[in-house]
Amino acid sequence: MSEQNPQTLAWQAMSRDHHLAPFSDVKQLAEKGPRIITSAKGVYLWDSEGNQILDGMAGLWCVAVGYGRDELAEVASRQMKQLPYYNLFFQTAHPPALELAKAIADVAPAGMNHVFFTGSGSEGNDTVLRMVRHYWAIKGQKQKKVIIGRINGYHGSTVAGAGLGGMSGMHQQGGLIPDIVHIPQPYWYGEGGDMTEAEFGVWAAEQLEKKILEVGVDNVAAFIAEPIQGAGGVIIPPQTYWPKVKEILARYDILFVADEVICGFGRTGEWFGSDYYGLKPDLMTIAKGLTSGYIPMGGVIVRDEVAKVISEGGDFNHGFTYSGHPVAAAVALENLRILRDEQIIEQVRKQTAPYLQQRLRELADHPLVGEVRGLGMLGAIELVQDKATRARYQGKGVGMICRQHCFDNGLIMRAVGATMIIAPPLVISIAEIDELVEKARKCLDLTYEAVR
Numbered sequence: 001m002s003e004q005n006p007q008t009l010a011w012q013a014m015s016r017d018h019h020l021a022p023f024s025d026v027k028q029l030a031e032k033g034p035r036i037i038t039s040a041k042g043v044y045l046w047d048s049e050g051n052q053i054l055d056g057m058a059g060l061w062c063v064a065v066g067y068g069r070d071e072l073a074e075v076a077s078r079q080m081k082q083l084p085y086y087n088l089f090f091q092t093a094h095p096p097a098l099e100l101a102k103a104i105a106d107v108a109p110a111g112m113n114h115v116f117f118t119g120s121g122s123e124g125n126d127t128v129l130r131m132v133r134h135y136w137a138i139k140g141q142k143q144k145k146v147i148i149g150r151i152n153g154y155h156g157s158t159v160a161g162a163g164l165g166g167m168s169g170m171h172q173q174g175g176l177i178p179d180i181v182h183i184p185q186p187y188w189y190g191e192g193g194d195m196t197e198a199e200f201g202v203w204a205a206e207q208l209e210k211k212i213l214e215v216g217v218d219n220v221a222a223f224i225a226e227p228i229q230g231a232g233g234v235i236i237p238p239q240t241y242w243p244k245v246k247e248i249l250a251r252y253d254i255l256f257v258a259d260e261v262i263c264g265f266g267r268t269g270e271w272f273g274s275d276y277y278g279l280k281p282d283l284m285t286i287a288k289g290l291t292s293g294y295i296p297m298g299g300v301i302v303r304d305e306v307a308k309v310i311s312e313g314g315d316f317n318h319g320f321t322y323s324g325h326p327v328a329a330a331v332a333l334e335n336l337r338i339l340r341d342e343q344i345i346e347q348v349r350k351q352t353a354p355y356l357q358q359r360l361r362e363l364a365d366h367p368l369v370g371e372v373r374g375l376g377m378l379g380a381i382e383l384v385q386d387k388a389t390r391a392r393y394q395g396k397g398v399g400m401i402c403r404q405h406c407f408d409n410g411l412i413m414r415a416v417g418a419t420m421i422i423a424p425p426l427v428i429s430i431a432e433i434d435e436l437v438e439k440a441r442k443c444l445d446l447t448y449e450a451v452r
Contacts, residue, residue: 201238
């Protein structure tokens with residue numbers, strides 16, 4: 001890297017001296033210094049060195065309508081001047097939160113007409129944990145406490161969210177909440193062995209029933225899963241998986257929680273991943289695309305039957321200072337209007353997502369690539385040493401090498417182990433998709449030269 005400008009160095013010193021960064025090796029980051037992002041427009045970022053970078057990850061999966069939407073800034077400004085803050089405690093409410101709850105219900109799956117607001121997806125899954133256990137307690141079945149998640153699933157970074165998720169690195173820090181168990185993920189390419197994709201999908205789904213019977217259906221409160229695992233590596237389940245899971249859920253008296261934090265608000269080409277797969281969740285966690293990341297907000301959409309039980313149970317002793325924050329709610333309302341009025345989700349479904357998936361599949365012939373998979377505005381590129389055996393590079397950190405080449409060549413792709421993942425803004429154009437794929441191929445070439 002060329003010599004950095006003084007302002008970049010000053011900001012990096014502030015980072016080193018005062019900032020503890022999330023999901024980072026703090027010592028390593030202090031030695032290297034973070035890349036300083038200073039502005040953004042559309043699908044592009046600019047750093048403090050003047051480099052333009054195509055954001056293939058929409059921030060952290062969230063900037064659905066693209067950067068620099070003046071409408072969202074203007075709505076936030078107006079709301080700050082009128083009612084910058086008030087809470088939803090003490091039997092009070094305010095119009096932005098109420099109007100947003102209705103707007104969400106209008107696009108949610110049928111029968112899901114109630115919303116509990118939070119400040120993030122992590123807080124949403126904390127809410128889920130308490131709500132499902134409280135639901136069963138109201139119904140006189142307090143023993144139904146166990147929640148089943150999936151190995152390598154991600155449901156947030158709080159202690160509750162990390163526990164519901166199945167990422168071992170997170171489980172090692174901070175301890176776990178009791179009565180949360182996990183089943184294998186539907187990751188055919190990495191874990192399917194000699195089974196066909198269809199066989200593995202059925203097998204993975206059957207692990208849910210096996211765990212329900214092992215724990216005892218009278219003890220199981222809920223099953224939580226992302227329609228498509230995002231942070232775990234964009235795990236697209238085999239076509240046989242969700243139909244079999246739906247059969248199993250129909251046989252047992254447990255709740256189903258769909259974590260829609262990543263899939264929600266258009267990323268699959270439908271409003272929700274549950275719509276795409278024909279799922280019928282009892283609760284859905286939302287965040288990210290709700291506001292396109294312009295301001296923090298999350299929530300839980302609740303099926304009417306569950307909401308009715310909760311409403312009959314007296315006080316629900318749960319909430320957050322920023323639940324339904326009026327500025328966040330106003331921004332979310334405008335974000336939903338943009339998605340609807342500009343027909344962004346329809347454009348994803350009919351035009352840009354099919355084109356993105358077509359172009360990504362062209363990378364499958366690269367000598368470093370074992371599999372390319374994707375759906376909607378989600379994609380994953382598996383990096384392997386041997387295509388035939390799917391053997392990975394050992395000890396070389398191939399994903400991080402590729403990520404650095406991407407950064408250095410004006411592209412953001414995220415590395416999850418040896419898998420490169422993308423989730424660009426939903427407004428990405430055909431020309432920008434071409435640019436993304438061309439840059440990805442160049443970075444794969446550079447990575448291959450570094451590790452071969």
